[in-house]
Amino acid sequence: MKTATILEVENLKVYYFTQRGVVRAVDDVSLEIDKGELVALVGESGSGKSTLAYAIMRMVPPPGRIVSGRIVLSGIDITSLSEEEVRKLRWSKVSMIFQGAMNSLNPVMRVGDQIAEVLLYHGAVYDVEEGRKIARELFKLVGLDPERVMSYPHELSGGQKQRVVIAMALALNPDLVIADEPTTGLDVTTQAKIMDTIRDIQRETGISVLLITHDLPLVAEVSDRVYVMYAGKIVETGDVDKIFYTPQHPYTKGLIGAVPSHIGPKKRLIALPGEPPDLRSPPPGCRFHPRCSYAMPICKRKEPPRTGTGPRDFVECWLYAGEEVKKVA
């Protein structure tokens, strides 16, 4: 292998054990990210993509828990670590930009001090002054005026707050940053600038980024590779050009066909029919079959096999299964 693999998720299952049944939010998912890659995880709300992110942080909220599978982060299997050991890794090896995090900054604390606090907590610095100094450096990195460390959150615009949150995620120089819908709630022009910043930092520092979003155009703009998640499963993966120019899975095709573009000829959009399934009782066979216009009888009975060249380029769909496989099934 040429470059180091930062994150390996193997056959991960994360279920929520609610009073009204077991929600299979992440159901046998494998995924890998190399050093310096920006990988996108795309899916609708309820597809389990945020749960997967929480699992990588080892922060699955109850009643959810990791049922089986492995998460290997920088060579360490974090699924078997104790809570205490995980706490040390969290933020220093993997950090997360939470959805809407910019609105959860402490309103009565200077933003620089909030970053210094993270540094102090993890023992990276020994006093606030030192922490502020690093915060200044981080602010420069994310395109903020270093003097802003003395500001309070209400003195900053939405875009600036989001930059503070990004700076906080980078504070301990992690190997991997998970960005969960990092631009929702921001204006279009701000959104573009924030994504540029994330991409630039990622290229300069060689950090790996897992971008979680439902916004396909955003994915096309910044990512190297893409995982498409549907109802708790990865249904297709490949590099960004393959996903956008030669998508295979009907769900991927549907997602792309449903998104308007302001360039090129005006196309007719084809809406994906229906709603994602209830993950307490997902449909049998291929989970997408009730919404799929190519569905065949076999799709309702058996889970589709994986076809492709490897763990980074595959599709799980009966349309691409060889005749022998279908016969056996």
Next chain:
Amino acid sequence: MPRQDQVLVEVDNLYKWFPVRRSFLETLLKGERLFVKAVDGISFSIKKREIYVLAGESGSGKTTTGKVLVGLEKPTRGRIVYDGADISSLSLKEWRRQGLRKKIQMIFQDPYESLNPRQRVLDIVAEPLIVNRVTRDKREIEERVLKILEEVKLTPATEFAYRYPHQLSGGQRQRVAIARAMVLDPEFVVADEPVSMLDASIRASILDLLMYFREHKNVTYLYITHDLATARYVGDRIAIMYLGKIVEKGSVEDVVTNPQHPYTQALVSSIPVPDPKYAREKKRIELKGEIPSPINPPKGCRLHPRCPFAMDICSREEPPEVEIKPGHTVSCWLYVKR
């Protein structure tokens, strides 16, 4: 069927200023009153059966304009002519008496907030029928609600009618909101970012629904959005707003594919494109800094402190509206021949 070129809504030099709340002491110390100039002199007209797009970012005044048009806010100054009648100075009571409530409806951005969590879908959609005293017959109300639920594709309607909002997905809730707006067969609907809170995958189906009501019920729309890609999908004509003013107007196709005003150009170049190769090569026009406060907007052209092409005159005088092509106008000094 109404002819295409008949004007339904005309907005003429509309202003909406909100007084800034200050303490008693502040008012004493500083004599002048401060205003948030949310909408600061805009004009446009919407033709019958048209989907007119009002686009801009937060703070541009687009939502305030929408609220004025449905009577949720009273204009500070300016004229609104609806179907030939001046409605800008009507009181809320007059508004109802003239039956405007039945003709003009609104769809809100956030379907999680716009539905009362304690009401069933049936009650929510029936409300316009009840409050406008369309009928008192319970059976008829239920029939009409079920019919409109079918139309917005919440089927089986008899099942959805008895659910509560928290049992619906975002897309389904927005369909309920649309059903409520459409149950009175309105002529004009203000749709305020109706898909921006929804998953990208289901936006198209909601947009199709809006267009269905245009095709089959002759509904005219003011479509408010920040997303020029969806604007292009649904809209006929568009006005781009920045800080309370319209900076560019024209057909959606012209404005979105060939933007002229530096702000529109920045906006268009910021839209992510679902095309990786194009995305890698495209150049972004970037605006400096952040949007200024609408309490004290910049003098001259409001964009000048952020504009990459700003000239001397931009900071002194407000740019005039220049027609660069029939129906396509720009308010920018770059296009003024001197």
Next chain:
Amino acid sequence: MEAVSVKRYRRFERVIEFWRAYSRTRLGLIGLGILLFYTLMAIFAPWIAPYDPKARVGGSFEPPSAEHPLGTDEMGRDILSQVIYGTRVSLLVGVLAALLAAAIGSAVGMVSGYFGGLVDDLLMRITDLFLVIPGLPFIIVLSVVLGPSIWNIILVIAIISWPSVARLVRSETLSLKERLFVQASRVSGATDLYIIVHHILPNVLPIVAASMVLTITSAIILEAGLSFLGLGDPTKISWGTMLYFADRQGALLSDNPYYIIAPGIALIGIGLAFVFVSYALDEVVNPRLRERER
């Protein structure tokens, strides 16, 4: 986060859901149990009570015996029967006074919060006026003026209890009226009255109900207090009047101290029960305290 299950949902299921959340709180169940006990006692008093509470059925100040489990009072009347009948008055006063206070408070609070401006200023100044009036002296003066009757006591308690409800409802209304669904209703053509009745009221009711529980408690105790001071209705047997007479007759030093202990314990019991219920309701109704079910 998860997809919504397809299920027909009826109004009563809301109640079931509420009950499910409520029944998870242990204090709430205990409180409700005690309340049920008191309520049954009040309803079935004539069947449960061994004697007519006003009839002389024994000697004066008889200590507890098999015939009179809690003994008798100075006139030879059965204490147990009096305590059982007293439940009726206490509950009646508590519930009616709290209902009246909730009604006045909700109306003032909603009107004030919804319309704002001058109406709000005026109503809130009146509310403040009632809030700063020292409660007990005011009640004493008022009940002296109005005369000793159970209805006057209810009225008086309601008068000093409504302002806090009004404050609570007003602040809730202030945030509710900015909610998008209220604006949506206005665009639909709803009148202010319609919006208040159909959108504001149902959304403030839960917190009013929760606050009412505490008002009931304080009303019951106030009634007892007033009666103990001799301002109660002497023709009705309540725990307060019992305490009043017991005190005047020196029951504590007599052969039957239960004359004063029994109504006291009855009062403490009902007070605690309501406080438990109010804790539980707070947990269920107050969204900030409610744990989110994922």
